[in-house]
Structure formats: C-alpha cells, structure tokens
Amino acid sequence: MIRRQRKTQVEPLLEGEVCCVDSSPTGDKVHDFNRADHAMASDNPQEGRTKTTPRQMALALFEDMFDLGLPVNESSREIGYQRNNFFTEIVNMGLPARRFLDAAYFIVAQESQPQDQYDVELNYFKWLMRYDSRNLKHLRTIADEAQNAKIRVTNTPSDRDPNENDLWAQVQLIGLVAFHRGRVRFDVHPTLVPHIRDPRTSHWLSLRISTAFTRSLARAIYDKVLPSVAAGRTDWIPLEVMRTWPGKMGANAAIFKYFKRDWLEPAVKEINEVSDIELSYETRTESTSSKKIDRIRFVLKRKETADAVMASLADASHVYKVLKDEFNLSSRQFSEISENRDTWTDERIQQAIEYTRFRLHRGQVKKSPSGYLMKALRDNWKMSEAERTMVDVQAKLLGSDVQAGAEPAEVxxxxxxxxxxxxxxxxxxxxxxxxxxxxxxxxxxxxxxxxxxxxxxxxxxxxxxxxxxxxxxxxxxxxxxxxxxxxxxxxxxxxxxxxxxxxxxx
Structure with missing residues (x-):
C-alpha cells in the first residue's frame, strides 16, 4: 500500500472520503480516511445512478453546439471515457491487468443504464484491451490479478491498532469474471458504478494511448500524472513510493542510477513517444547535506496536437462492430487480425473495408465478403485516387442522367x-x-x-x-x-x- 502525502490528490470514493487502491492480495498498511463513516453510506445502488446517461448528455451538448456552429471539444464515446481521478491510485499492478480494468470500465461507462452484470463478446473485450494472444490461460491469470485490486476504507489512525468501533471496509475493483463460449461476463460493485459512470473529478482516458504502452512503469506514471497536466507539474513524490507503482521491480531499482537507467528514462521516453503529453522530471535530495536522491516530480505539457489526436483516434469499438456486423468475421479471422495488429493498423483495416465495399458494389466479389476482406488486409489492397475519382464522376453522371430524363420532352x-x-x-x-x-x-x-x-x-x-x-x-x-x-x-x-x-x- 502507499502512504498518501496529500489527501487532495485523490478524489474521494464517496463524498468526504479519501481512499486507497492496491492490487496486492494482502497489505500491511492502511490509509487514514476523513468522514469514513460514510464509506458504505448507501446499500441501495439505485441512489448512485445518474439521472441522465453520459451518452445522452454528450449528444444533447453536441446538438446545441452544432446548431450554433461552435467547435465540439468532447471526443466520441467509443474512443475512451472520462475516468475518475481516483482510479489513478491503482498501484502494484502489471500492464495487462491495467488494460483489463480499462476495457471493463469502458464498457460500464458506455452502457445506457447500470447493469447487475456486463456480458460482451470475448473478442470485443480483447479488442478493447488490445490483447493479441490466443492464450486463454494467460488471460485468466490477468483477470485474477485485476480481481486482486481492492479499495480499503478505514477511520483507524495509523498510530494505533483498530478497535471494534472503527470502520473498515474493502471492495474489489472488479468482481465476478467469467469466460464461456466466446463471451466474457463480469460485474462491478454497485458502490463503484456511479463513480465510473459519472465521476465528479475526472480526466479523459484514451484507450488507444493507454494500450500503446509496453512498459509497466510508463503506464503507471502516465496514469498518475494525468490529473496534474493542467497544473503543469506534480507535487514532489518519494522515490520509494513511485517504485511501488508498476509492481515488482528488480533489486537494482533501489539504487537510483540503475533505476534511472533501466526503468525511469525508458519510461519517460515511451510516454513522450506514444502519449498526448510531453513529460520531463526533476529530482532532489532529502536534505541539503544529503547526497541521496529520494524525491521526484514531473513537469508536464499537453502536446499541441493533443486535442486533434483525441478527436482523430481510430475507433476500435466502431471498427470491431463493422467487421462483426457487416462482414461477419469468424473468431479465427479476428484472431488473425489480433496477431497482426503491429502492422494491421486501424487505418489499414479501414482501407481494406473501403476496398471490399467498392468491389462488392461493382459485383466483383463472388464468394465470401469476409474472405475477400481478409485477402485485402493481407495484401494491403486499397483504392487508388483514380478509382475514387471514377466513383465520384459516375455518381454525378448517374444523377445528371436521372435529372435529364425528367426534363420536358419538347426541350x-x-x-x-x-x-x-x-x-x-x-x-x-x-x-x-x-x-x-x-x-x-x-x-x-x-x-x-x-x-x-x-x-x-x-x-x-x-x-x-x-x-x-x-x-x-x-x-x-x-x-x-x-x-x-x-x-x-x-x-x-x-x-x-x-x-x-x-x-x-x-
């Protein structure tokens, strides 16, 4: 567990609370909490439901702004979701498990109504978390790690043992997880659902960016600093605290020069390469007389193209639905796409979809549209500019012919x-x-x-x-x-x- 230096860095789980998140099965420290007697203030999940779904609010806002000719500053719901700042406190969790929780919470956030259980196709879930392997045994291990992440709430001061009058409560970040016949079913505790669906203090989490990380420390740092981007820097963070963020690290991580060389510098480089922020860091010693570096803070800047990146990110959910509903790809074909995601980008998939539609409309696909689409993907087929121009000209000529046919015969x-x-x-x-x-x-x-x-x-x-x-x-x-x-x-x-x-x- 992590001892929080400032309570204001984390949004309370419920009003007036401060919370902690840990993915380790056991912990030897527990945070202090203010007004923790409200930890389980309501046993009725209905009380936490939002009056209007985030999707309805976004659509209403869009319609008003569109009619006024104002720019739309919010991204499509399929790209990501507004994540509660509280969930940046997840520590001691590997990269795959973080992606698992991202996919699950994305699904919870996008449903029109809270549900007792969420049931989706396994391929869709794997697509959202960019899990490219067929190894279901490994996926079960990832789910198990995600289930070990818990929120603990207590009002017991850290300087004494608990007594029977103290409050102590604990809930998993994700509850039941089941895989069966190509589907995944999971549930989230009703206490958490309102904070996923309608967070008071939040930041935009792009699934494209969050799944691009390959280093656990890079993803952990990115999560931690997102709420501080507007301020331009974080507070000073003890290095011993930061070392717990990604989970287990090698023994050399305790020595700063090795930690910097093998973990910190590669993580910062990856964040700057794949994310929507530019990040650097400063360090300091415990005191002026000490040479031991034990504090770090991050200096942050939103990239100039960040808003454009958010708006133009390929929509993984939309692409999946097109492949499934329009072309009816099989599980084997989806698996092949997953295994080639390094080169079969969303742009390449869209090109293959467009090319296949074009050939279908011209009557040149005689057998299986899904098979033709996979062939287009493998061989990187795409429409040429000449073909695009031809389609435009033919469409306009057809319209002209229809219009000409309606003219009076005496012309x-x-x-x-x-x-x-x-x-x-x-x-x-x-x-x-x-x-x-x-x-x-x-x-x-x-x-x-x-x-x-x-x-x-x-x-x-x-x-x-x-x-x-x-x-x-x-x-x-x-x-x-x-x-x-x-x-x-x-x-x-x-x-x-x-x-x-x-x-x-x-």
Missing part, C-alpha cells in the same frame, strides 16, 4: 446536349479542384490539417453533408473523411476554396 436536343456538355465541364473542373484541395491538405502540417477539419465540419456545407449521411462530427475522424469518397471530395473542395481565398487576399 430541343441541341440545348440538352449543350447543358450536358457544360455540366460535364463543370464536374471535371470541380473534381480537379477537389483533387488539388486534397493534395494540399495531405501536404499540410498537423496544425493546418486540424484547422481544415474543424472549419469544414462547422461550415454550412459540412453540416449538411454530415447530416445527410447521419454522421456526428464528434465521431468523424480524419481517416474516416479520407476513406469516404464523398467526404474526401467535399473536404477537398473546402480546402481548395480556402486556397483560392488566400491567393485572392495577397
């Missing part, structure tokens, strides 16, 4: 031919403009890309287009736009318009 053929010629000329010009705009967008820096996306989404044309396609701006990512021929065409037109306006102002 002279020569006039109709002239109109068609001008329309074809206009289509060609607009396609060329869209292509130039798209090329300019792809060559732009990340900041400019973000401005183009935000500008188009909030423009009148963008709003109408997204509404027609029944899409929400919060769900539309850069890869979605570029992968969709219509969205990509209209974005290109918008960028070309910006280019022309910029030239005209010079």
């Amino acid at each position: 002279p053929a020569s006039v109709a031919q002239s109109i068609a010629s001008k329309e074809e000329e206009s289509r060609s010009r607009m396609n060329e403009e869209a292509t130039l705009g798209r090329e300019h967008y792809l060559a732009a820096d990340e900041r400019s890309k973000r401005d183009f996306i935000r500008g188009w989404v909030t423009s009148r044309e963008g709003k109408l287009m997204l509404r027609r396609m029944k899409l929400e701006p919060a769900d539309v990512t850069e890869s979605d736009i570029l992968a969709n021929t219509e969205l990509g065409w209209y974005l290109g037109q918008f960028v070309f318009g910006r280019m022309s306006a910029s030239r005209a102002s010079k």
Whole structure:
C-alpha cells in the first residue's frame, strides 16, 4: 500500500472520503480516511445512478453546439471515457491487468443504464484491451490479478491498532469474471458504478494511448500524472513510493542510477513517444547535506496536437462492430487480425473495408465478403485516387442522367446536349479542384490539417453533408473523411476554396 502525502490528490470514493487502491492480495498498511463513516453510506445502488446517461448528455451538448456552429471539444464515446481521478491510485499492478480494468470500465461507462452484470463478446473485450494472444490461460491469470485490486476504507489512525468501533471496509475493483463460449461476463460493485459512470473529478482516458504502452512503469506514471497536466507539474513524490507503482521491480531499482537507467528514462521516453503529453522530471535530495536522491516530480505539457489526436483516434469499438456486423468475421479471422495488429493498423483495416465495399458494389466479389476482406488486409489492397475519382464522376453522371430524363420532352436536343456538355465541364473542373484541395491538405502540417477539419465540419456545407449521411462530427475522424469518397471530395473542395481565398487576399 502507499502512504498518501496529500489527501487532495485523490478524489474521494464517496463524498468526504479519501481512499486507497492496491492490487496486492494482502497489505500491511492502511490509509487514514476523513468522514469514513460514510464509506458504505448507501446499500441501495439505485441512489448512485445518474439521472441522465453520459451518452445522452454528450449528444444533447453536441446538438446545441452544432446548431450554433461552435467547435465540439468532447471526443466520441467509443474512443475512451472520462475516468475518475481516483482510479489513478491503482498501484502494484502489471500492464495487462491495467488494460483489463480499462476495457471493463469502458464498457460500464458506455452502457445506457447500470447493469447487475456486463456480458460482451470475448473478442470485443480483447479488442478493447488490445490483447493479441490466443492464450486463454494467460488471460485468466490477468483477470485474477485485476480481481486482486481492492479499495480499503478505514477511520483507524495509523498510530494505533483498530478497535471494534472503527470502520473498515474493502471492495474489489472488479468482481465476478467469467469466460464461456466466446463471451466474457463480469460485474462491478454497485458502490463503484456511479463513480465510473459519472465521476465528479475526472480526466479523459484514451484507450488507444493507454494500450500503446509496453512498459509497466510508463503506464503507471502516465496514469498518475494525468490529473496534474493542467497544473503543469506534480507535487514532489518519494522515490520509494513511485517504485511501488508498476509492481515488482528488480533489486537494482533501489539504487537510483540503475533505476534511472533501466526503468525511469525508458519510461519517460515511451510516454513522450506514444502519449498526448510531453513529460520531463526533476529530482532532489532529502536534505541539503544529503547526497541521496529520494524525491521526484514531473513537469508536464499537453502536446499541441493533443486535442486533434483525441478527436482523430481510430475507433476500435466502431471498427470491431463493422467487421462483426457487416462482414461477419469468424473468431479465427479476428484472431488473425489480433496477431497482426503491429502492422494491421486501424487505418489499414479501414482501407481494406473501403476496398471490399467498392468491389462488392461493382459485383466483383463472388464468394465470401469476409474472405475477400481478409485477402485485402493481407495484401494491403486499397483504392487508388483514380478509382475514387471514377466513383465520384459516375455518381454525378448517374444523377445528371436521372435529372435529364425528367426534363420536358419538347426541350430541343441541341440545348440538352449543350447543358450536358457544360455540366460535364463543370464536374471535371470541380473534381480537379477537389483533387488539388486534397493534395494540399495531405501536404499540410498537423496544425493546418486540424484547422481544415474543424472549419469544414462547422461550415454550412459540412453540416449538411454530415447530416445527410447521419454522421456526428464528434465521431468523424480524419481517416474516416479520407476513406469516404464523398467526404474526401467535399473536404477537398473546402480546402481548395480556402486556397483560392488566400491567393485572392495577397
């Protein structure tokens, strides 16, 4: 267990409390708590339920902001969830078990109503935690470690033994876990559910970022510092405390120069490479007369592209549903995708989906769409720019033919031919403009890309287009736009318009 230096660093489990989290089966220290007599204030889980689900609130907010033309600052619900700051206090837990809890709490947070048990496909759960192995025995071990994580609440002072009047309560972070016939079932104690679904003090946890870590210490540090990003730095942290965050470490970790070389520096490097924050650290000694470094604090800065990263992260949940519901991939095919996730990125999967849909619409897929999709994935097939242009031209020509067929029969053929010629000329010009705009967008820096996306989404044309396609701006990512021929065409037109306006102002 960890002795907390400042109680204000952690949001109470219930109002007026301070809590601790430990994944070790036993512990020899327990935290002090204020007003711990409220630890189990309600035995009725109904009292902790939110009046409005987070999803409903986000949709209502989006509709209001969209109509006003204001930018949407909240990300899609499938990317991650607002995690209670309290859960950053998890210590002594390995990386896979942290991912297991992330996936479970994500599912709890996204359900429209709290449930006694949560039952989902095992492949979906593994997809969310990015578990790429078929080793179910190992997955059971991970679940067991996650179940060992407990919250302990007590009002017993640390300087005396407990008595019968003291409060002591303990609850697991995740309760029952069951794997059966390709599904996983789990439950979470009713006391915790309101704090997962509607946290008072929270931070955004991106599942893409949290599952990108390969070092336990990197993930543990990232979790701990997230609530402090706005402040720009953490408080001073005892090194002996930080060494407990990732679980067991080698004996050399007790010596700072080895801890720095083998654990701390690699962890900081990975955080800066894969996450949405830039992190450095400062150290100090216990006193001016001592040479022993025993304190550390982290200096933090949100990357300039962090908001864009949050909005444009590929939606693992959405991709899974497309593969399952539209293409009906088998468990074996999902396993193959899991085993190749290092190279089969979400972008590559989206390209394969788009390519397969294109061939299906042209009647070129004769047997199994799922088999064709897997072939497209293995061989990295994707639509060319020429094919995209062809689809756009054909769609517009078809619309023109229908419109021309509805014209009065007495219109002279020569006039109709002239109109068609001008329309074809206009289509060609607009396609060329869209292509130039798209090329300019792809060559732009990340900041400019973000401005183009935000500008188009909030423009009148963008709003109408997204509404027609029944899409929400919060769900539309850069890869979605570029992968969709219509969205990509209209974005290109918008960028070309910006280019022309910029030239005209010079």
